[in-house]
Amino acid sequence: MTDSLQRTPLHALNLELGAKMVPFAGYEMPLQYPAGLMAEHLHTRSQTGLFDVSHMGQIRIAARSGDVRDAALALESLIPADYAGLAKGRQRYGFLTNDTAGILDDLMVANMGDDLFVVVNASCKEQDAALIEAALSDRCVVTRQFDRALMALQGPQAQEAIAPLCPAAVDMRFMDVIETKLSGVPVTLSRSGYTGEDGYEIGCAAADAETVARALLAQPQVLPIGLGARDSLRLEAGLCLYGNDIDTTTTPIEASLAWAIQKARREGGSREGGYPGAEIVLRQAREGVSRKRVGLMAEGRAPVRAGAKLFADADGQKEIGLVTSGAFGPTVQAPVAMGYVATDYAGNDTALFAELRGKFVPVHVRAMPFVAPGFKR
Amino acid sequence: MTTYYTKSHEWIRLDGEEATVGITAHASEELGELVFVEAKDEGTDVAAGDAAAVVESVKAASDIYAPVAGVLSGFNTKLSDEPTLVGNDPEGEGWIFKMKVSNPDDVTSLLTAEQYKSL
Numbered sequence: 001m002t003d004s005l006q007r008t009p010l011h012a013l014n015l016e017l018g019a020k021m022v023p024f025a026g027y028e029m030p031l032q033y034p035a036g037l038m039a040e041h042l043h044t045r046s047q048t049g050l051f052d053v054s055h056m057g058q059i060r061i062a063a064r065s066g067d068v069r070d071a072a073l074a075l076e077s078l079i080p081a082d083y084a085g086l087a088k089g090r091q092r093y094g095f096l097t098n099d100t101a102g103i104l105d106d107l108m109v110a111n112m113g114d115d116l117f118v119v120v121n122a123s124c125k126e127q128d129a130a131l132i133e134a135a136l137s138d139r140c141v142v143t144r145q146f147d148r149a150l151m152a153l154q155g156p157q158a159q160e161a162i163a164p165l166c167p168a169a170v171d172m173r174f175m176d177v178i179e180t181k182l183s184g185v186p187v188t189l190s191r192s193g194y195t196g197e198d199g200y201e202i203g204c205a206a207a208d209a210e211t212v213a214r215a216l217l218a219q220p221q222v223l224p225i226g227l228g229a230r231d232s233l234r235l236e237a238g239l240c241l242y243g244n245d246i247d248t249t250t251t252p253i254e255a256s257l258a259w260a261i262q263k264a265r266r267e268g269g270s271r272e273g274g275y276p277g278a279e280i281v282l283r284q285a286r287e288g289v290s291r292k293r294v295g296l297m298a299e300g301r302a303p304v305r306a307g308a309k310l311f312a313d314a315d316g317q318k319e320i321g322l323v324t325s326g327a328f329g330p331t332v333q334a335p336v337a338m339g340y341v342a343t344d345y346a347g348n349d350t351a352l353f354a355e356l357r358g359k360f361v362p363v364h365v366r367a368m369p370f371v372a373p374g375f376k377r
Numbered sequence: 378m379t380t381y382y383t384k385s386h387e388w389i390r391l392d393g394e395e396a397t398v399g400i401t402a403h404a405s406e407e408l409g410e411l412v413f414v415e416a417k418d419e420g421t422d423v424a425a426g427d428a429a430a431v432v433e434s435v436k437a438a439s440d441i442y443a444p445v446a447g448v449l450s451g452f453n454t455k456l457s458d459e460p461t462l463v464g465n466d467p468e469g470e471g472w473i474f475k476m477k478v479s480n481p482d483d484v485t486s487l488l489t490a491e492q493y494k495s496l
Contacts, residue, residue: 032409036409036410037409037410037434037435037436038409038410038412038434038435039410041435228435228436231436232435232436301412301413301457301460302413302415302433303412303413303433303435303438305438327435327436328412328413328433328434328435330412330435357431
């Protein structure tokens with residue numbers, strides 16, 4: 001492990017827990033703990049897991065006017081989501097776009113009442129912060145909080161695990177966000193995550209991270225979970241991984257993310273367009289696109305992975321798409337994948353073939369998520 | 378029968394001209410629980426170091442190489458339904474493929490158990 005890699009505030013605890021550490025997005029991160037990826041994945045689906053995701057970037061945006069709505073309106077100049085209409089204490093998914101409607105990053109934005117709380121991907125955080133600062137600094141104060149810790153507590157028993165430490169967490173619904181205390185430590189707590197399960201994301205000061213993590217790990221339902229299982233969990237949940245499933249070459253419409261563009265920002269909406277690449281997104285929403293992101297399941301047990309070419313025929317003559325994420329789904333107990341296919345082949349249950357070690361294996365387009373979501377609505 | 382090892386973490390056990398090949402306990406631990414194992418078709422000619430099989434965990438696919446030259450002569454079909462057998466008993470029930478080796482003496486150039494352990 002080179003010296004240039006950064007460490008999260010939970011580094012020492014990760015080592016103590018026996019994590020296998022790997023370089024990821026410039027950080028030394030836990031790939032898995034002694035239980036191993038398969039057991040960690042299944043534990044998260046049946047009980048609850050704790051993830052160190054402190055490599056992700058936390059950013060606060062406050063309007064110079066003092067009105068959080070002005071910060072929301074300013075951020076809407078970069079993101080096609082409706083943030084001015086986002087109620088206090090609520091969180092909403094979104095993505096930064098560029099002039100060709102490519103996706104620069106996907107993120108979560110919460111209205112904290114006084115300001116916006118934004119969580120972005122680790123590999124994009126410097127670039128995102130620079131972009132937001134450049135575009136918003138005249139109207140907003142943008143504060144990078146990259147030294148803060150972020151943990152995710154995910155699984156059907158997450159509420160049970162967090163309740164004794166943070167009673168306020170119990171009454172939260174999916175996508176609620178509050179400032180509260182956990183084991184006496186001030187935390188920014190959201191009821192959301194990246195696994196398809198019920199759960200929470202917990203932001204806190206670096207100095208408090210171990211206190212929070214140890215308190216949660218002391219709960220009988222909770223095991224530490226690494227990035228390996230995080231990836232298979234999010235894939236089963238049908239959630240995009242930035243850099244694999246979405247990037248600057250994919251538009252929100254191609255990526256089947258039109259649901260994250262609320263009515264106010266769509267054609268005919270009160271704040272239609274107004275973000276980079278909006279003309280392209282609006283046109284694609286109206287006229288359609290030539291390719292779409294879809295879920296895929298392969299027959300048999302052999303995983304079809306990122307980079308596998310997709311064909312309309314069993315002989316590999318007619319190439320119609322590409323797999324962008326793929327793995328064996330431990331909960332589904334079958335190979336699951338997502339990728340882009342020509343729109344004519346994007347309908348559910350369309351039979352396709354994926355190239356795998358020189359052979360062409362049958363795959364079908366399937367609705368995502370591949371597992372039933374466990375959110376507390 | 379003596380078992381020999383490769384730097385790429387395969388083991389090979391020779392019985393006359395036919396050898397049984399699998400992965401070491403160390404390799405199995407590194408790979409984690411397997412979800413799929415597949416060997417190339419019987420009758421495939423392989424040189425030493427050619428990919429002869431593939432093992433897959435949730436996250437990644439890894440090639441298993443022929444330790445010496447020969448012709449593939451069988452696959453452990455139990456692994457089709459029960460790939461975890463490799464992790465449970467990597468150097469026994471969890472063997473992966475059999476091969477007719479071109480030159481039985483080739484195995485003596487591989488690592489002994491002692492040499493493999495000291496890697």
